[in-house]
Amino acid sequence: MVNYKDLGLVNTREMFAKAIDGGYAIPAFNFNNMEQLQAIIKACAETKSPVILQVSSGARKYANQTLLRYMAEGAVEYAKELGWEHPQICLHLDHGDTFELCKSCVDFGFSSVMIDGSSLPYEENIALTKKVVEYAHQFDVTVEAELGVLAGVEDDVVAEESHYTKPEEVIDFATRSGCDSLAISIGTSHGAYKFKPEQCTRDPQTGRLVPPPLAFDVLAEIEKKLPGFPIVLHGSSSVPQEYVDIINTYGGNMPDAVGVPEEQLRKASKSAVCKINIDSDSRLAFTAAVRKVLAEKPGEFDPRKYCGPARDEMVKLYKHKIIEVLGSDGKAE
Numbered sequence: 486m487v488n489y490k491d492l493g494l495v496n497t498r499e500m501f502a503k504a505i506d507g508g509y510a511i512p513a514f515n516f517n518n519m520e521q522l523q524a525i526i527k528a529c530a531e532t533k534s535p536v537i538l539q540v541s542s543g544a545r546k547y548a549n550q551t552l553l554r555y556m557a558e559g560a561v562e563y564a565k566e567l568g569w570e571h572p573q574i575c576l577h578l579d580h581g582d583t584f585e586l587c588k589s590c591v592d593f594g595f596s597s598v599m600i601d602g603s604s605l606p607y608e609e610n611i612a613l614t615k616k617v618v619e620y621a622h623q624f625d626v627t628v629e630a631e632l633g634v635l636a637g638v639e640d641d642v643v644a645e646e647s648h649y650t651k652p653e654e655v656i657d658f659a660t661r662s663g664c665d666s667l668a669i670s671i672g673t674s675h676g677a678y679k680f681k682p683e684q685c686t687r688d689p690q691t692g693r694l695v696p697p698p699l700a701f702d703v704l705a706e707i708e709k710k711l712p713g714f715p716i717v718l719h720g721s722s723s724v725p726q727e728y729v730d731i732i733n734t735y736g737g738n739m740p741d742a743v744g745v746p747e748e749q750l751r752k753a754s755k756s757a758v759c760k761i762n763i764d765s766d767s768r769l770a771f772t773a774a775v776r777k778v779l780a781e782k783p784g785e786f787d788p789r790k791y792c793g794p795a796r797d798e799m800v801k802l803y804k805h806k807i808i809e810v811l812g813s814d815g816k817a818e
């Protein structure tokens with residue numbers, strides 16, 4: 486048993502309370518490898534932004550759960566080395582699907598876990614979430630739950646159709662499950678193809694897809710029912726078109742990749758939405774940079790020569806999200 490407090494990590498409780506009061510959102514960035522983790526910590530240290538490091542089931546399979554935990558532990562020390570005196574770093578399990586998995590993360594130093602029972606019948610979702618909450622709270626680990634279904638593909642999580650969260654259920658769900666934050670569905674979705682062409686219009690000038698707006702009316706109703714309660718948005722990559730263009734220019738093929746426009750995320754950040762999940766954008770930044778280097782220098786074979794530029798590009802991306810979209814810079818001095 487390792488408690489996250491001994492690793493210098495923090496849970497989400499205070500982060501979220503401050504974010505709601507201050508009208509900004511905490512970045513929740515997924516990481517799978519060293520370069521992503523370095524880029525996240527560098528961006529957060531340079532902007533003094535609190536951060537949630539997320540580990541998905543795909544990341545655990547790819548990199549190994551134990552290694553990821555030690556990497557996150559190292560991240561706290563790395564942040565201090567970079568001159569961030571009081572790093573506020575939360576280590577979070579993304580999309581936990583069983584009690585056992587959540588328990589093992591709590592036992593091994595995670596400071597926050599998500600139990601995603603959103604595909605279960607309502608009462609089963611409550612029962613499973615409650616069981617995780619009862620265990621996690623003994624160790625002051627915070628718990629995110631999900632109500633409503635997001636469409637899209639994320640590692641092993643696939644859903645064809647989205648179902649918006651029903652505002653009339655949120656009070657009952659939050660009260661009976663005891664969760665600390667609630668992921669809701671208002672039109673975001675996982676992956677780089679968030680909207681089908683038939684859901685969008687097309688910009689006549691650029692030919693690019695213009696996605697439909699998020700359901701801010703549903704968000705407003707949820708906020709009214711649960712004032713001050715931390716709300717989470719998954720699937721919030723904006724799929725920057727400059728990265729899609731670079732990828733397509735250098736041999737890739739990503740037609741009609743489209744995300745959530747940043748101005749909508751900016752608006753959401755000012756509401757009770759206090760955690761915004763971003764994974765795909767970092768994958769795009771990484772892939773764009775690697776493709777460009779390998780295409781321009783076909784003789785290159787040292788991974789540091791293409792992973793290094795990819796890491797620099799991710800630092801730029803994360804800082805942009807923190808400063809220009811979420812507004813979390815300077816909130817963890």
Ligand code: 13P
Binds near residue numbers: 675
């Ligand atoms: P994106 O695929 O939009 O980056 O969403 C990531 C996410 O929600 C992780 O849980």
